[in-house]
Amino acid sequence: MRRPAHPAQPPGVRGGERGLTTTVACRLPERAEARTFPVPLVRAPWWQQYTRVGSATVLYVDLAPDPEREWAALACLxxxxxxxxxRFEYSGPRRQFVLSRAAVRAVLCTELGCRNDELAFGVSPHGKPFARVRDRQADISFSVSHGGWHGLIALAAEGRLGVDIEERVERRRLDLLIEAALGEEETAEVTSATGSEQLHLFFKLWTMKEALLKAHGEGFLLDATAFEIPRAIRLGETSGTLQLPQLPGVTWRVQDVGDKRFAAALAHEVDGEASS
Structure with a gap:
């Protein structure tokens, strides 16, 4: 496959061999008191704190096209x-990957007090990523998701977690997605809704289920139709707790973190809470 074109080079930056290095190395701060994450060659970082849910922090990542940001992000990889x-064939997925990965590196370097060149990533047998610092697995949980021009990063010092984000756009054969992702009661409630109400409810449930599957660590090897989001959430609450039949005894908190631009959810393993 032909190597994709590099983002347009911003003024004042000289590319290195094959356009993959710059004259400014990506050196990220060991610990920033104000929790800001400066990156060279850009006026401001493209990520910012979005919300906190219990002990978990969620950051928003702006994935809109921006050659200056993409160039700076490449220097961090x-x-x-x-x-x-x-290897990405299309510009959209390439942009999502490079901007999200550079932001994750900046955030984790700050949280873990390490240099960018000391940070690496591994994956579990089922594909769940984890951070490594100086060849040792780091004591931090994180999750990344992106959809369109929007991305989210979630991290916590303890407990498995997952985050998911989706743009609320019409889907062809929504009925097939409903059949693949929702339980019996969820399906009845979504199919009885109409128009934008149906779309909002479907994406609310879908993002919560995907966040739970990411947090669990075995992804879609699990059957999403085998468990249902608590009824109180389906009726309008924004958060609740539940246990998965595949992992009894472990309680998960799910939180709707979407806004007008997108649907999104966070799932986090918690202790000492009853399921609802």
Missing amino acids: DEGELARWS
Whole structure:
């Protein structure tokens, strides 16, 4: 596959060999008191704190096209990540990957007090990513999701967590998605709704289920139709707790963190709470 074109080079920056390095290395702060994450070559970072849910922090990542940001983000990636970036065939997924990964690196370097070149990533047997610092697995949980021009990063010091974001757009054959993702009662409630109400309810439930599956760590090897989001949430509440049949004894809190631009949800493993 032909290597994709590099983002347009911003003024004053000289590209290195094959356009994958710049004259300014991506050196991220060890610990920033104000929780800001400066990146070279850009006027301001493209991520910011979005919300807190219990002990978890959620950051919003702006994934709108911006060659200056994409160029700076590329300078933060390691060789394996650059190779992965080059394999994306289309510009949208390439942009989502590079901007999200550079933001994750900046956030984790700040949280873990390490340099960018000391940070690496591994994956579990089922594909759940984890951070490594100086060849040791870091004591932090994180999750990343993106859809369109929007992304979210969630992180917490303890407990597994997952985040999911989706743009609320009409889907062809929504009935097939409902059949694949929702339980019996959820399906009845979504199919009885109409118009924008149906779309909002479907995406609310879908993002919560995807966040739970990401948090669990085995992804869609689990059957999303085998459990249902608590009825109180389906009727309008924004958060609640539940237990998955595949992992009894573990309680998960799910939180609607969407806004007018997108649907989104966070799932976080919690202790000492009864399921609802």
